[in-house]
Amino acid sequence: MRTSRDIRTANRYGVLRQIIASSPTSRQELAAATGLSLATVATLVGELLDLGMITEVGFEESAGGRPRDLVAVHASGGALVGVDIAETYVHVELFDLALNVLARAEEDVRPGENRPERLVGHVAAAVGSVVAQAGSGAARVLGVGVSMPGQVDRGTGVSEYAPNWDHWHDVPLRDLLAEHIAYPLHLDNPLRACAVAELWFGAARGRTDAVVVNLGTGVGAGLVLGGGVHRGVSNSAGEWGHTTLVLDGRPCHCGNHGCVETYVGAPGIMRHLRELSPGSALLHPDDQTATVNALARGVAAGDPVAVQVVRDTARYLAAGIADLVNLLNPEVVVLSSWVAATLGEPLLAGVREAVARHALRRPLTATEIVLSPIPTDPVCLGAATFALEGALGSAGQRTAAVRRPGAPARSRTAPPE
Amino acid sequence: MRTSRDIRTANRYGVLRQIIASSPTSRQELAAATGLSLATVATLVGELLDLGMITEVGFEESAGGRPRDLVAVHASGGALVGVDIAETYVHVELFDLALNVLARAEEDVRPGENRPERLVGHVAAAVGSVVAQAGSGAARVLGVGVSMPGQVDRGTGVSEYAPNWDHWHDVPLRDLLAEHIAYPLHLDNPLRACAVAELWFGAARGRTDAVVVNLGTGVGAGLVLGGGVHRGVSNSAGEWGHTTLVLDGRPCHCGNHGCVETYVGAPGIMRHLRELSPGSALLHPDDQTATVNALARGVAAGDPVAVQVVRDTARYLAAGIADLVNLLNPEVVVLSSWVAATLGEPLLAGVREAVARHALRRPLTATEIVLSPIPTDPVCLGAATFALEGALGSAGQRTAAVRRPGAPARSRTAPPE
Numbered sequence: 043m044r045t046s047r048d049i050r051t052a053n054r055y056g057v058l059r060q061i062i063a064s065s066p067t068s069r070q071e072l073a074a075a076t077g078l079s080l081a082t083v084a085t086l087v088g089e090l091l092d093l094g095m096i097t098e099v100g101f102e103e104s105a106g107g108r109p110r111d112l113v114a115v116h117a118s119g120g121a122l123v124g125v126d127i128a129e130t131y132v133h134v135e136l137f138d139l140a141l142n143v144l145a146r147a148e149e150d151v152r153p154g155e156n157r158p159e160r161l162v163g164h165v166a167a168a169v170g171s172v173v174a175q176a177g178s179g180a181a182r183v184l185g186v187g188v189s190m191p192g193q194v195d196r197g198t199g200v201s202e203y204a205p206n207w208d209h210w211h212d213v214p215l216r217d218l219l220a221e222h223i224a225y226p227l228h229l230d231n232p233l234r235a236c237a238v239a240e241l242w243f244g245a246a247r248g249r250t251d252a253v254v255v256n257l258g259t260g261v262g263a264g265l266v267l268g269g270g271v272h273r274g275v276s277n278s279a280g281e282w283g284h285t286t287l288v289l290d291g292r293p294c295h296c297g298n299h300g301c302v303e304t305y306v307g308a309p310g311i312m313r314h315l316r317e318l319s320p321g322s323a324l325l326h327p328d329d330q331t332a333t334v335n336a337l338a339r340g341v342a343a344g345d346p347v348a349v350q351v352v353r354d355t356a357r358y359l360a361a362g363i364a365d366l367v368n369l370l371n372p373e374v375v376v377l378s379s380w381v382a383a384t385l386g387e388p389l390l391a392g393v394r395e396a397v398a399r400h401a402l403r404r405p406l407t408a409t410e411i412v413l414s415p416i417p418t419d420p421v422c423l424g425a426a427t428f429a430l431e432g433a434l435g436s437a438g439q440r441t442a443a444v445r446r447p448g449a450p451a452r453s454r455t456a457p458p459e
Numbered sequence: 460m461r462t463s464r465d466i467r468t469a470n471r472y473g474v475l476r477q478i479i480a481s482s483p484t485s486r487q488e489l490a491a492a493t494g495l496s497l498a499t500v501a502t503l504v505g506e507l508l509d510l511g512m513i514t515e516v517g518f519e520e521s522a523g524g525r526p527r528d529l530v531a532v533h534a535s536g537g538a539l540v541g542v543d544i545a546e547t548y549v550h551v552e553l554f555d556l557a558l559n560v561l562a563r564a565e566e567d568v569r570p571g572e573n574r575p576e577r578l579v580g581h582v583a584a585a586v587g588s589v590v591a592q593a594g595s596g597a598a599r600v601l602g603v604g605v606s607m608p609g610q611v612d613r614g615t616g617v618s619e620y621a622p623n624w625d626h627w628h629d630v631p632l633r634d635l636l637a638e639h640i641a642y643p644l645h646l647d648n649p650l651r652a653c654a655v656a657e658l659w660f661g662a663a664r665g666r667t668d669a670v671v672v673n674l675g676t677g678v679g680a681g682l683v684l685g686g687g688v689h690r691g692v693s694n695s696a697g698e699w700g701h702t703t704l705v706l707d708g709r710p711c712h713c714g715n716h717g718c719v720e721t722y723v724g725a726p727g728i729m730r731h732l733r734e735l736s737p738g739s740a741l742l743h744p745d746d747q748t749a750t751v752n753a754l755a756r757g758v759a760a761g762d763p764v765a766v767q768v769v770r771d772t773a774r775y776l777a778a779g780i781a782d783l784v785n786l787l788n789p790e791v792v793v794l795s796s797w798v799a800a801t802l803g804e805p806l807l808a809g810v811r812e813a814v815a816r817h818a819l820r821r822p823l824t825a826t827e828i829v830l831s832p833i834p835t836d837p838v839c840l841g842a843a844t845f846a847l848e849g850a851l852g853s854a855g856q857r858t859a860a861v862r863r864p865g866a867p868a869r870s871r872t873a874p875p876e
Contacts, residue, residue, distance in 0.1 A: 193821045202821060251692050263786070268685050274788020275668050276825040285782035285817055289570055289705045289775075298781070298817050357708075363716070365702035369680070369786075371691020400715050401700055404610045405617060408693040 052270055053078060054434050058095065058115075059088045059242050062140060065114035067100045069459060087113055094119040094434075095139055108401040115140045120433070123225070123428030125165055125185040125420055126232070129206050129259055132161070134168035135422040136176050136183075139430075141243060143418060145175035150452050151327040156207045158218055166222035185226040185430030189235040189421045190215060191260060199229045205295060206259055207263075226355050228428040232256060233280040235424030236378045236414075237264025242427050244376065255282070255363065259330060259383035261303040263366060264378075276278045283307065287362055308334055316356060319347045321369055336383045341388045352385055358394025362412070363393060364400030371405040378414040379421075388415065469687055470495060471851050472513040473510065473696060474503045475532075476659050479557060479804075482531035483516045502531030503613040504530055532557045537850070540589060540642070541843030542582055543649070543836055546676055549578070551585035552839040553593050553600075557563040557848075560835060562592035573624045575635055581637035602846030604642040606652040606838045607632060608677060613694050616646045620678055622712060645845040649673060652841030653795045653831075654681025654688050659734050659791065659803055659844050661833045668789040670698070671831075672780065674798035676747060678720040680783060681795075699722065704779055722775040723797055725751055731771060736764045751801045758805045769802055773809025778826070780810060788822040795831040796838075803830060 056076050057223040061067060073083045090096045090113075097116040101109040117140040127135040129151070136145040142296045143429070150280050152163065169186060192204040216229045237246070246266050254264040261283030265272040272279050283303030284296045291300025292310070304310045308330040315325055317334065324340050324347065326332035327369035340348025343387020363375055377390060401409075414420055470493070471682040477492050478484060486504055490497045503735025507513045507530075517524040534557040543550040546568070553562040564585040568578065586603060609621040616633020633646045654663070654671045663669035663683050666767050671681040678700030684690040689696050700720030703712045709727070721727045725747040730752065732742050741764065743749035757765025780792055794807060810827050818826075831837055 193819075251689075251696075253508055260605075265786075267689055268687070270685070271686055272668075272787070274822065274825075275790045276788055277820055278819065278821045279786065279788035280784035281788075281819055281822065283609075284785045286778050286817070287706055289708075289778055291706075291737075296819060361703050361706055364613060365782075368698040368701045369696065370689070371693055371696035371698075373692045400703070402610075402695065402713060404693055404695045405691065405698065408695075410692075 047441070050451075053082065053434050054086055055431060056087065056269070056367050057083060058090055058173070058430075058434060059247070061090070061096055061113060062115050062242070062459060063247060065140075066112040067114070068112055069137065069432055070104070072108055079133070095434075096434055105266065117142065118181050118245075120174060120184040121181045122184055122426040122429045122433075123169055124235075124419075124422035124424070125169065125186060125188040125246070126235070126285065126421035126430070127165065127188065127190050127426060128421075129156075132164045132168055133419055133422055134165070134172050134176075134420065135376065135426065136172035139179065141423065141426065145172040147171035154166045156204075156210065158210075158213045158215070160369070162215070162218045162222065165219060169223055179299070183225045185429030186219075186223055186226055187228045187230070187235075187425035187430075187432070188215070188219065189232045189425040189428075190229060191232055193278055194226075194229055194231045196273075199227065201229070206302040226429070226432060228425075228426055228432045230425075231275075231419045232258075232260075232379075232424075233262040233264040234271055234273065234277075235264075235279075235421045237266055237424070238426035238427045239420040240264070240376050240378065240414065241266050241271065241415055242430075245412050245422060246376060249373045251370065252374045252376065253363075253366050253372045254376045254378050255359075255368060255382070256379045257364075257377060258379040259308050261307045263321055265370070266316045266372075267370070282366065284364065285362070285365065302358070302362040306355055306362065306381075311355050311381070313338070313456055315347070315351050317327040318350060318354075322347055324351075331380070334381055338388075342348065346449070349388075352388050353392050355385075356389055357396045359389075360393045360396030361400050364397050364406075367397065367405045367409050372409055373410045375409060376414050377412070378416075382413060460590055467656045468852050470499065471503055472848060473686070474500060475847075475851060476508055476664070478507070478530060479659070480664060481531050482557075483515075483529040483811065484531070485519065485521075485527040485529055487521070487527055488711040523872065529546060533557065534599050537601040538593060538598045539601055539850075540586055540751060541652075541836075541839035541841070541846070542579065542586065542603060542605040543601055543652070543838035543842060543847065544582065544605065544607050545649075545838075546573075546608070550586050550836055550839055551582070551589050552843065553589035554840075554843045556599065558843065564588035564591040565594070573621075575627075575630045575632070579639065580637045581631070582636060586640055589834065592610075594644065600642045600643060601850040602634075603611055604647070604652075604842035604845030604847075604849070605636065606842040606845075607631070607646060608649055610695055611646055611648045613645075613690075616644065618646070627643045640711045642843075643846070643849060645842075645849045647694075648847055649677075649796075649838045649841075650679040650681040651690065651694075652681075652689055652838045652845070654683055654697075654841070655844045655848070656830065656833055656837040656841035657681070657793050657795065658683050658688065659847075660840060661831055661837070662791055662829050663698075663793060664824045666790045669694045669791045670775075670780075670783050670787060670789045671793045671795050671800070672793060674725075674776075675796040675829070676725050678724045682787070684787070687691045699779065699783065702779070703784065719775070719779040721797075723779065724774055728754070728768065728772050728798070730766070732768050735744065735767060735771075739764055741765055741768075748797070751798055755801050755803065755805075758802070766805075769805055770809050772802075773806050774805075774813045777810045777813030777858065778817050781814050781823075784814065784818045784826050789826055791832050792826060792828045795833075 065416040073080045098113045117138040120138045132149045133285045191200045193202040200217040204210040237448045240246035240254045252266040263282035285300045286298035287302045292304040294301040294304045324336040462644035490500045516531045534555040539554045549566045551564045566581040566605045595604045610619040617631045618632040621627040657663035669683040680699035701718045704719045709721040711718035711721045741753040
């Protein structure tokens with residue numbers, strides 16, 4: 043069961059999330075939006091003020107009562123860095139506390155370069171670049187969140203397995219990065235990054251149960267259940283890409299057959315295109331991005347092969363999404379990552395139509411299926427959110443230590459729930 | 460996000476669950492076992508004492524400190540009724556607060572009888588029977604939990620859809636039952652009943668994330684996530700029986716094809732037996748129970764057809780369970796309900812072996828697969844637990860009203876978390 047400390051941390055997340063979403067806002071509005079008592083909200087707001095993450099910004103008249111103090115996120119109260127490590131690039135962004143992007147850096151990773159020392163060098167260079175771009179006037183960096191594909195042990199910071207890199211096992215990535223990066227480091231994987239990004243800033247905000255389907259080279263589903271990210275007992279929940287869609291179907295690199303990923307991941311989509319039309323001009327044999335871009339342009343132009351490939355992909359995807367709808371009964375299924383963003387509305391329309399044929403009526407009625415509304419790289423944003431959650435998670439203990447110079451200690455009006 | 464009230468209710472469940480598991484116990488042990496503060500435990504224990512659900516039973520010496528007061532579940536402090544409605548029977552049990560069975564009743568339901576009025580008559584008769592058996596000296600009945608197959612709206616008490624009964628739609632079952640039964644009624648479905656039974660009294664006790672796979676005529680998975688039952692946004696989570704195992708496979712009554720249920724539900728197992736050995740003496744064409752019993756005896760006797768059917772069933776089941784392991788990363792998968800109980804260890808051994816071939820290494824390592832340890836009908840036990848949870852859920856408001864005669868009001872030493 044959840045301990046008092048888990049609950050306090052979750053409530054701290056909830057209040058800051060709501061402040062970011064609706065700045066400026068009052069304690070009364072926050073209590074109404076979160077379902078927490080006014081006393082609890084007042085305590086949590088006090089902590090966030092002490093941390094310098096939010097500020098008082100005046101007051102509004104309230105009907106018939108005394109004026110209500112307003113608070114807003116303090117954008118320059120700290121900076122967060124998000125790192126998206128992918129098979130072919132390292133993408134890094136620096137954000138303010140309102141999660142605006144202040145600086146970006148990207149490093150290419152060539153196939154021969156994915157050895158731990160080389161990768162760490164790319165990450166360190168890009169993080170150094172965004173901090174330098176932000177300049178000496180920028181706010182203190184509160185932490186660096188790192189999204190690493192595959193299985194990650196959050197506690198130890200070990201990257202246990204990267205599905206598309208051979209000979210990558212049990213790499214102590216956080217320790218290696220810490221030799222170059224002095225800020226607190228928070229390691230997790232892209233499924234969880236996309237899930238927290240949607241939960242804090244996207245289509246899952248305010249939802250209790252949501253599934254963020256991640257469509258790229260690899261495929262997975264970040265799960266938001268009961269208002270928080272579901273990680274499972276060993277932080278590996280969400281491996282929907284490795285659930286069976288076709289028993290004894292296509293072989294998968296995981297050792298199983300017929301996995302969802304072999305049909306709807308970018309390589310699976312390319313395979314389908316190759317089988318349907320071997321000499322198609324849409325096919326760029328060694329370039330997933332170019333092929334998926336060509337398919338998107340082909341659909342827009344009415345190319346029958348492109349239309350067929352996207353329709354069939356939507357149908358595979360829909361069968362797998364119907365499984366998620368029937369099993370988890372979420373409020374929303376969000377299609378995220380670059381394949382979903384590139385194929386866009388035609389893919390979404392095909393998925394919606396086919397899910398309706400596969401899913402049970404009751405959960406289907408309760409579920410929306412949408413494209414991610416996040417305009418930037420959701421993995422970077424989510425990784426930065428890991429750093430924000432990390433800073434908040436230890437805030438209870440750190441409140442005194444990091445109090446803004448001159449800020450008064452706030453009295454605790456109620457014990458946080 | 461979870462409100463203060465949700466959290467208070469979940470904590471009240473957690474403390475009573477722990478007291479039932481380890482009576483007699485002290486507040487200090489309860490705090491250690493639940494992760495709650497001693498002050499919160501003391502408050503919740505006070506509430507449970509006021510409700511008459513637990514009693515003080517002396518004290519134990521503590522090393523170097525003052526003696527610790529002990530509490531235990533007050534078995535005769537109330538009675539709970541669990542109702543298991545199935546396709547062919549209504550099974551009702553009356554429990555004391557330690558969840559010992561005090562009385563049982565069963566009514567057969569013939570195919571023509573599954574009209575709402577007839578079914579309600581059977582339930583009312585069986586509930587009347589167990590209350591009469593328990594006698595006038597028995598404790599007050601705190602509530603009646605009812606498990607109804609299919610989709611149930613817990614809030615309105617409407618049985619929306621029963622998968623194996625034609626013409627059964629949107630039946631206001633709770634209201635119909637309330638015309639005959641004066642106790643508080645709590646309606647939900649067998650997936651949730653088996654999940655709460657395992658969570659309170661079985662293999663999921665003390666676990667944060669567990670999946671209870673229900674193998675009967677219908678198939679589903681009760682989900683325990685984050686320490687509580689995951690219901691989804693419209694209380695229909697867990698429809699794992701209607702996830703795709705074989706795209707375009709066997710037609711399913713849900714309208715989809717290739718659903719898990721069509722391969723591992725009792726009718727699916729019979730179909731496989733018929734295809735493998737059309738004239739088999741193991742096959743009882745119109746009797747699922749007799750056929751599954753014959754298969755179990757056949758495996759024990761080394762009958763090659765029976766061995767093959769159970770092995771193939773285990774393999775289908777394992778592919779579906781590997782999906783749950785990869786997606787949810789649970790600590791334990793519990794095989795429950797009558798098909799699992801009847802096929803027992805040979806099925807379990809086959810499942811364990813085949814899951815290891817289908818699942819990813821990391822979540823697999825973290826997961827145990829076990830048969831349900833609950834010796835009685837888990838659906839009745841779980842339904843009674845709905846009634847217990849219902850009584851506890853409103854206990855905060857009702858504490859004053861139902862205080863035992865003569866019991867002093869307890870001071871609140873801390874607000875409940």
